[in-house]
Amino acid sequence: MKEYLLTAGPTPVPERILLAMAAPMLYHRAPAFMECLKETTEGLKWLFQTKQLVLQLAGSGTAAMDAAVCNFLSKGDRALVVRGGKFGERWGKICQAYGVDCTFIDVEWGRSVDPQLVKQSLDKDPSIKAVYATASETSTGVKHDLEGIARVVRGRDGVLLCVDAITAIGVFDVPMDDWGLDVVCLGSQKALMLPPGLAMIAASEKAWAANAKATLPRFYLDLLREKKSQEKSETAFTPAVSLIVGLRESLRMLREETLEGVWARHDRLAKATRSAAGGLGLELFSSSPTNAITAIRVPGGIDGSAVVRTMKNRYGITIAGGQDHLKGKIVRIAHIGYFSEFDIVTAISGLEMTLSDLGYGIKPGSGVAAAQASFAQTRTSP
Numbered sequence: 066m067k068e069y070l071l072t073a074g075p076t077p078v079p080e081r082i083l084l085a086m087a088a089p090m091l092y093h094r095a096p097a098f099m100e101c102l103k104e105t106t107e108g109l110k111w112l113f114q115t116k117q118l119v120l121q122l123a124g125s126g127t128a129a130m131d132a133a134v135c136n137f138l139s140k141g142d143r144a145l146v147v148r149g150g151k152f153g154e155r156w157g158k159i160c161q162a163y164g165v166d167c168t169f170i171d172v173e174w175g176r177s178v179d180p181q182l183v184k185q186s187l188d189k190d191p192s193i194k195a196v197y198a199t200a201s202e203t204s205t206g207v208k209h210d211l212e213g214i215a216r217v218v219r220g221r222d223g224v225l226l227c228v229d230a231i232t233a234i235g236v237f238d239v240p241m242d243d244w245g246l247d248v249v250c251l252g253s254q255k256a257l258m259l260p261p262g263l264a265m266i267a268a269s270e271k272a273w274a275a276n277a278k279a280t281l282p283r284f285y286l287d288l289l290r291e292k293k294s295q296e297k298s299e300t301a302f303t304p305a306v307s308l309i310v311g312l313r314e315s316l317r318m319l320r321e322e323t324l325e326g327v328w329a330r331h332d333r334l335a336k337a338t339r340s341a342a343g344g345l346g347l348e349l350f351s352s353s354p355t356n357a358i359t360a361i362r363v364p365g366g367i368d369g370s371a372v373v374r375t376m377k378n379r380y381g382i383t384i385a386g387g388q389d390h391l392k393g394k395i396v397r398i399a400h401i402g403y404f405s406e407f408d409i410v411t412a413i414s415g416l417e418m419t420l421s422d423l424g425y426g427i428k429p430g431s432g433v434a435a436a437q438a439s440f441a442q443t444r445t446s447p
């Protein structure tokens with residue numbers, strides 16, 4: 066059966082990148098690889114919209130999140146963690162694993178945080194050293210108001226804003242320097258259209274100053290050591306050579322498309338997916354939807370896990386279901402990375418057929434028609 070991958074990571078990898086990664090292995094201390102690292106370093110600065118060095122680490126996105134804690138805090142420091150889904154929770158778990166004391170802002174899953182709550186917490190407790198936030202919460206399909214959060218954190222001496230931008234960068238505008246973000250994390254298997262295994266992280270000057278005083282234990286994820294190496298187009302350890310070669314191709318593709326073009330592509334696909342849900346009479350789970358993934362409430366009487374299973378087993382379409390208390394309640398269709406109009410049409414068509422198979426009465430084609438109407442409205446090329 067032909068397979069269609071519509072998850073938010075891993076995501077499909079374009080042929081151009083696959084071919085680039087299939088080239089013979091490079092020795093990481095030879096000039097050819099160092100040239101490659103130099104190009105990816107420059108490309109990542111462009112993508113993150115920063116003057117800072119963006120470090121490339123072997124590891125999944127969580128490695129960058131781990132590094133964002135252990136390089137900037139000391140044991141017993143207090144952090145403010147915004148928690149409204151699995152990835153917000155992950156910030157809390159990492160902090161607690163390192164003995165960082167957490168104050169949580171718990172946001173109802175499906176909703177975005179009110180930046181005023183961040184402000185109130187910071188005003189109330191001047192001992193807070195860092196705020197850990199998620200730009201795009203993949204587990205609930207929520208886009209948080211990162212700009213609003215940045216506005217209330219920026220300018221506070223001694224408070225860092227550390228951002229999981231893993232499903233945000235390359236999806237919508239996250240200008241690191243303009244918004245004054247201090248630590249920004251990314252993973253390869255998302256908008257960069259690469260296989261999993263490469264983590265990227267950038268830190269502001271304020272964050273590097275905090276790093277000089279931070280005493281949490283670290284070895285593999287010691288960012289200062291990596292910085293000293295990567296400034297010279299070297300790496301502290303054997304890098305993920307093939308992924309970095311793939312990253313060079315990915316960044317070339319994204320540059321050809323332009324940042325605005327990349328964001329517009331995600332916006333079109335997300336809008337069409339949301340319209341399709343409406344066309345099917347289904348509700349969106351998120352009141353503040355991200356352009357990375359669309360979370361759709363499964364209609365009453367239908368088991369969301371059966372929807373995911375049937376789409377995969379009968380039609381070869383992999384989408385994600387809900388996690389924790391959302392298990393069986395939502396399905397999530399991704400549009401982050403290498404997707405086009407027909408991937409969305411395929412997914413929606415598969416969802417319609419699956420819902421019919423499971424006995425839910427829908428008008429075949431109603432979701433696809435809504436998606437097509439949305440595409441017609443947002444089409445820019447002839």
Ligand SMILES: Cc1ncc(COP(=O)(O)O)c(C=O)c1O
Binds near residue numbers: 201203229
């Ligand atoms: C928002 C967000 N944060 C963090 C992660 C964790 O990244 P990884 O699974 O690559 O460690 C993911 C990946 O699914 C994510 O979507």
